[in-house]
Amino acid sequence: MPPIWAPSIIGAQTPKTARVRDYWLGGSHNSAADRRLAEQFTLCAPQLPYLVRTHRDFLRRAVTRLVHDGVRQFVDLGSGIPAAGNVHEVAQRLAPECRVVYTDIDPVVVTESRELLAGDTRTAYLHADVRRPEHILDSPDLHGLLDLDEPVALLAIDVLHHVPDSAGPAELLTTYADALGPACQVALSHTCPDEQLLDAIALYSDIYHQPLPECAFRSAAEVGDLLVAFEVSEPGLVPIPLWLPDPDTEPDQNPEYFSGCAAVARRR
Numbered sequence: 001m002p003p004i005w006a007p008s009i010i011g012a013q014t015p016k017t018a019r020v021r022d023y024w025l026g027g028s029h030n031s032a033a034d035r036r037l038a039e040q041f042t043l044c045a046p047q048l049p050y051l052v053r054t055h056r057d058f059l060r061r062a063v064t065r066l067v068h069d070g071v072r073q074f075v076d077l078g079s080g081i082p083a084a085g086n087v088h089e090v091a092q093r094l095a096p097e098c099r100v101v102y103t104d105i106d107p108v109v110v111t112e113s114r115e116l117l118a119g120d121t122r123t124a125y126l127h128a129d130v131r132r133p134e135h136i137l138d139s140p141d142l143h144g145l146l147d148l149d150e151p152v153a154l155l156a157i158d159v160l161h162h163v164p165d166s167a168g169p170a171e172l173l174t175t176y177a178d179a180l181g182p183a184c185q186v187a188l189s190h191t192c193p194d195e196q197l198l199d200a201i202a203l204y205s206d207i208y209h210q211p212l213p214e215c216a217f218r219s220a221a222e223v224g225d226l227l228v229a230f231e232v233s234e235p236g237l238v239p240i241p242l243w244l245p246d247p248d249t250e251p252d253q254n255p256e257y258f259s260g261c262a263a264v265a266r267r268r
């Protein structure tokens with residue numbers, strides 16, 4: 001049950017994958033219908049909540065590293081619902097002056113997120129398609145919040161599988177980085193097409209007769225190709241849990257789990 005002060009959930013009877021994700025991340029911005037869909041997903045793919053948490057843990061470690069590097073401004077592509085440990089929480093805990101422009105294509109996600117962020121003058125939430133960079137880069141909200149003469153980090157966390165090769169994901173990343181200034185860094189995590197994941201998607205479609213949207217999961221080599229215009233920083237493009245794991249914790253490398261890879265990179 002969400003707390004009494006929680007923002008409303010639009011169309012609570014119609015589940016939203018963004019709220020399923022929030023549920024798996026331990027957030028309270030989800031409805032009974034979202035939790036039912038979460039159960040259906042985990043019936044077919046018990047590893048899915050783990051994968052979601054792996055991406056979110058990378059976001060936390062990458063944002064922490066970027067703030068320590070002096071970055072105070074972030075543009076987050078395909079943000080989902082900014083509850084449960086999102087960019088502004090991580091960044092502003094370390095440096096309260098950090099500013100974050102969130103973006104998402106889903107209008108319900110955008111409306112609910114704006115409600116969640118109401119009153120936070122250091123965040124903005126744009127309704128935009130990552131494949132239309134001009135809608136984000138030319139936005140008055142972005143220019144009102146960010147100073148592009150200062151370093152900006154672009155975040156693409158578990159979103160580029162929504163961008164097929166035909167939309168030119170490598171060129172898109174380059175376009176964003178070029179517009180966001182010479183000190184722009186990119187933090188990217190991407191789900192890989194492992195067999196278990198593809199089997200689980202097929203199983204879900206068979207059981208529930210609901211084909212999931214086409215996703216361009218990419219191998220680590222294909223993700224590397226998205227970063228051709230970038231210099232990948234240490235420790236390189238690596239399995240997500242191995243990207244600068246927290247000191248004193250054993251990175252989880254259970255091969256039973258779905259795989260993904262992650263990197264932070266600078267424009268060459």
Ligand SMILES: C[S@@+](CC[C@H](N)C(=O)[O-])C[C@H]1O[C@@H](n2cnc3c(N)ncnc32)[C@H](O)[C@@H]1O
Pocket residue numbers: 018021055056059077078079080081103104105106109128129130131156157158159162
């Ligand atoms: C898998 S979720 C990842 C959310 C978030 N980045 C995170 O790591 O928790 C993908 C998000 O991308 C959004 N999305 C899908 N296609 C998009 C597009 N073309 N442009 C912008 N956002 C998109 C979805 O609505 C969803 O919220």
